[in-house]
Amino acid sequence: MTLLVSGWVAIDTIETPFDRREGLLGGSATCAALAAGLFTDVRLLAAVGDDFPEGYRDQLASTGIDVTGVTPIPGGKTSQWGGRYHYDMNSRDTLYTELGVNADWNPSLPEGWEKSDTIFCAAGDPELQKRLITSLHQPKASMVDSIAFFLETVPEKFRETMGAADFVAINESEARMLAGVPSIAKASAELLKTGTKGMIVKLGEYGAAFRSGHDYFIAPGYPLEEVIDPTGAGDSFAGGFMGYLDSVPEITPAAIRRAIVYGSTVASFQVEDFGPTRLMNLTRKEVDERYRQFGALTHFEVDG
């Protein structure tokens, strides 16, 4: 099975109240691809500039990700993002965003990639997301993510894209904004009207909620003693979710619930170090072990 991940590969500068790193490998597609790679074969579709370090491409490839689709744009500049976290490590300020090659990225799929089994489009232009999803030959599952910028500037375009995707994963505040209602449960129900089959509302450190026409699932976040860098947690969640779903023979409601917990589990590793450092050397065995801990941490007796 193969998952196609599209979106940004970028270079990040990150400041926390305790430390600072420059020139980190970043980008939503990077984190999602690394997370998904723990579960299945991953193809990464992204644009970079001439300036993209060869070492970063090698690092991605060394984890088994197919980087054929990481396309250098001649004369282009790799996207750059800088952020600064507040004391609680939940809220942050964006210091700068340089779109670079992603300002007008309009990729073609490498040959054969239209036969990928599943697809995850990380945050990006909704029209491009929709084109990529519909260019696949009957994928088993598709998912899109987004960010406030697109929901504010082209909400109707994003709602159209949602209708073309099996799953949509967005943040709590974004779901509230897009649906226009304060309750997460109600916002999820409202957003199912776009035609997507499953709404995932990401709650940051508080976990995630999933709503479809026939299921509702809520999972808390994995409790961490220390968060080093929250950047990319939502992308790792989405990558883990879709990577796990790609790996199972059938996408049942129970499999979706397991995928959400696997997504949260991978995200809990992501934040243990700067950028994607922790995911680079993470093993499926470690993920499975924490997944079981997740089960133990959340179990309670329903009868008795």
Add this chain to the structure above:
Amino acid sequence: MTLLVSGWVAIDTIETPFDRREGLLGGSATCAALAAGLFTDVRLLAAVGDDFPEGYRDQLASTGIDVTGVTPIPGGKTSQWGGRYHYDMNSRDTLYTELGVNADWNPSLPEGWEKSDTIFCAAGDPELQKRLITSLHQPKASMVDSIAFFLETVPEKFRETMGAADFVAINESEARMLAGVPSIAKASAELLKTGTKGMIVKLGEYGAAFRSGHDYFIAPGYPLEEVIDPTGAGDSFAGGFMGYLDSVPEITPAAIRRAIVYGSTVASFQVEDFGPTRLMNLTRKEVDERYRQFGALTHFEVDG
């Protein structure tokens, strides 16, 4: 089995973005006692003024709560609180707090109440909380709650009181402030050093986390389509938790986990109407039914 609940009985004025109510029966002990009363026999210890409506006393008594300890202070005024909620219904501004009779409340226990099986001291003066807990004859379990005011003005006094209580339930922001660390997991571990046996961090709509020397449990919040008035949710949670624990033959780790989910379940009813209106006519059967739904909403397969 009998649970003693102490704290404020008050008169509230509440404004939400959608509605406004004056002269509501309120107070942390009121909500906690009503919630606990769904599970066990409850004795309510609180001070009110001459102005306290007889109808409210009758309402409390009609649910089966022993109101012998709801003491009218001659010439005194019942405590009053006013609050206004923001659009997201999570954050609020306190409009006024009139301490009234609670400014220097220093109660004695009605005869025989020192033999109550368990005790919950809702937010109040930490020295009074400690005196009440230690005045009981070997209670099966004790719990204290608090608010930012006491944690800011007398943190050391509250830490002493924590050491005298089996369980402590405080909000996330209060736990962070008192422990001086941003991680909830770490803050809970730090606060166990006070000597309390179990730290409960209330996460509002996101649920609750429990940490003891040998257990860690996290539960999400029950997803609600609509929140009418969040006031008293944390108090109902605490009351439901202690009421359930009072009702079980033995306080095991599994019973504590069930108590947390029962607390969250009762809190989810509390917010469905203004003040304690919903709790007044709530039945144990309804609570048990939603408890089972809670199980279904949060279940995932750990193996397979």
